[in-house]
Structures are given as C-alpha cells and as structure tokens.
Amino acid sequence: MEVQNQETGALQMASRTDTGRMRQRNEDVCLFDEASHWAVLADGMGGYQGGDVAARLVADSVAGRLRASEAASVSEMLAELRQATMRANTEVIAAARKDRALHGMGSTVVATRFHDNTVLVSHVGDSRMYRYRPDELVQLTRDHSLLQEQVDGGMMSADAARVAPGRSLLTRALGVEAAVVPDVALHEARVGDVYLLCSDGLTDMLDDEDIALVCETLSANLALAADHLVQLANDRGGRDNITVVLIKVLRPFPARRT
Numbered sequence: 001m002e003v004q005n006q007e008t009g010a011l012q013m014a015s016r017t018d019t020g021r022m023r024q025r026n027e028d029v030c031l032f033d034e035a036s037h038w039a040v041l042a043d044g045m046g047g048y049q050g051g052d053v054a055a056r057l058v059a060d061s062v063a064g065r066l067r068a069s070e071a072a073s074v075s076e077m078l079a080e081l082r083q084a085t086m087r088a089n090t091e092v093i094a095a096a097r098k099d100r101a102l103h104g105m106g107s108t109v110v111a112t113r114f115h116d117n118t119v120l121v122s123h124v125g126d127s128r129m130y131r132y133r134p135d136e137l138v139q140l141t142r143d144h145s146l147l148q149e150q151v152d153g154g155m156m157s158a159d160a161a162r163v164a165p166g167r168s169l170l171t172r173a174l175g176v177e178a179a180v181v182p183d184v185a186l187h188e189a190r191v192g193d194v195y196l197l198c199s200d201g202l203t204d205m206l207d208d209e210d211i212a213l214v215c216e217t218l219s220a221n222l223a224l225a226a227d228h229l230v231q232l233a234n235d236r237g238g239r240d241n242i243t244v245v246l247i248k249v250l251r252p253f254p255a256r257r258t
Helices: 051-067 074-098 146-152 158-163 208-218 222-235
Strands: 002-008 011-018 028-033 038-045 109-115 118-124 128-133 136-139 183-188 194-198 242-249
Touching: 011 028, 011 222, 028 051, 028 242, 038 051, 038 194, 038 242, 051 074, 051 109, 074 109, 074 118, 074 183, 109 128, 109 194, 109 242, 118 128, 128 208, 136 208, 194 208, 208 222, 222 242
Parallel strands: none
Antiparallel strands: 002 011, 011 242, 028 038, 038 109, 109 118, 118 183, 128 136, 128 194, 194 242
C-alpha cells in the first residue's frame, strides 16, 4: 500500500495505489508533481512476463519528459505529451527485445498536465481520466478496448459492457506495436474541479455513480477520498490492482504573459 499527498499553489493532488485482494503484486505505477502540474498513471500487463516493469518504464519515461519540458504554450505542451507517450511505447518495446523474459509485456497510460487554466490529457488503453463538477461526473477518456468498440458500434449497451466478460481485452496499448497513436485532448479547467486518474482496478469494481458520490462528499479531503475509493473497490472484490490520482483545482492558474 502506498499513499501520497501534496498541496501547494493552484492544485491539490493525492494518490493511493493498492495491490487489491486477488493479485500477488502491484503492477500499477503513478507519479505526480503538484508544483509542475502533471500526473502519470500506468497499468502494466504481462503478469510474470513483466507488467510491473512495463508500467514503471512508461511512468518514468513520460514523467521524465514532463520534468524536462521547456514548452510554453498549450499547443506545444499537448504535442509534447503526445510525443512522450509515443516515446514510452518505443522504450517498452526496446526493453522487451533486450530481455526475453519480458517478451509480451505492455502497459496502459493516462497522463495529464495543467497549464493556463487548461487540462491536457494523453492516454492509451483503458486507464481513465474523469472530471467531477457539482452533480456531474464526466469521463474524459475513451477506453481502447474491444467492449468499448462494441458499445460504439451499437452492439452492446454501456450498462451491459460494465459487467460483460472480456473487459480487459484492449485494442491499443504501449509495448504491443512498433507505433502507437495516443488519444490527446484538452479541456477548460475551473476552480473546484476534481480530476481523477485511475486504473481499471477501480472502474471494474465501481460504477460512475459510486465515484461521483465519493467526489461529492469527500472532495474537501482528497487523501480521504482516494483512500475511500480504493477501499470501496476492495470491498466489492478487489479483483485487480487499484490506483487513483485525485487532482483538485483550488484557484486559477493562468500562464504568465510577457
């Protein structure tokens, strides 16, 4: 079990990661930096073939790029976030080629950066980002999964997909193909917004209504909210590793104008 909490400036951040009740080890990794306004979450795949290695490689790679960033504009940062995700894919593939024991490893990723009152996000796989505003929880990412494609194609309802088998069958992940296309987007940020990055160990156990209720009742204490989300997922079965990062906008964060 690992808990982190930071609060300074315009954003408050807190995270928790837990092995869950059915897994022997934790193959989720999350990193964040409140001062630099970014967070990264990766969910490794491959079991004893290196899921934890892939997730660590992805999180460290994307975080390293964000730490070294000299981008100044929202558009530059969005392009950099896309490139950081693509580079992480290359690094996972290279590591698997060097060590046969790691063959077949892969990872999801969801990464975000906050700049000039804007939220930038890049993702691959089924790790998600949500935004909570009073009485409204919105999923900002769309899963790269077989079930999501079936929902999009009208072959299955979203409610049926939540309980259907095969929820872990991904159509896109890092470390699988030589080239990957991350989905990137930007959204307006408002004071009071609460953003959630999470692995599917949370969303496989909890409905959006459960997540919204926690955000509504506990957003004044993000560390407690993160703890409660993980506990709820474990109470419902905890079939996978569970990781959450919560980010609250405390005040505007406009870019400095020269």
